[in-house]
Amino acid sequence: MKKYEEKKFTIGTLTGLSERQIAEHLKLYAGYVKHVNLIAENVEELSSNSEKNAYLISELRRRFAFEFDGMRMHEFYFESFEEGKREHESGSTLGAAIAEQFGSFDNWLTQFKTVALSRGIGWTVLSRDPRSGSLINHYAGDHELGHLAGLDIIIALDMWEHAYMIDYTPGEKKQYVEAFLSNLNWRVPEGRFNRET
């Protein structure tokens, strides 16, 4: 299997998210990349006797989804901060699609925040269903549970406590969500939406 490389992100000073918070979070991301590769190596080794190691291999393959999605979701997340904050543009193709499907940008935002502030750890995601063209706000538990098959991820907001606990307490989750949104470079989700249209 292809070996995955840790991506380097160019993230400047953020508002409401400290350098230390981002640095510690990036270390966790690096761990996911490392474990994706480690699991792949282990599976390869165990496959030399796949009958004897069948249970181990299948457990590792399940574990792989956690590590792989942990890696990929963090890439979606950190990319959103690259090149600094850019406001949402209502005239963009994504802006127009949000307004059309949710009635207004504010309606979408309210719904997205509600999903983010629901209980539990995981990811709040805005995805696009390429078959129907729908935009959907949804939640993925852990990293890999509850993803909707075949959807393209447009925005991924990390709602694990490790994403904010250096800067905020668990009771201040709302401020963290606001901080994420206020630092978002909207060119990134717009780029994903346009690539995938």
Ligand SMILES: [Fe+2]
């Ligand atoms: Fe995270």
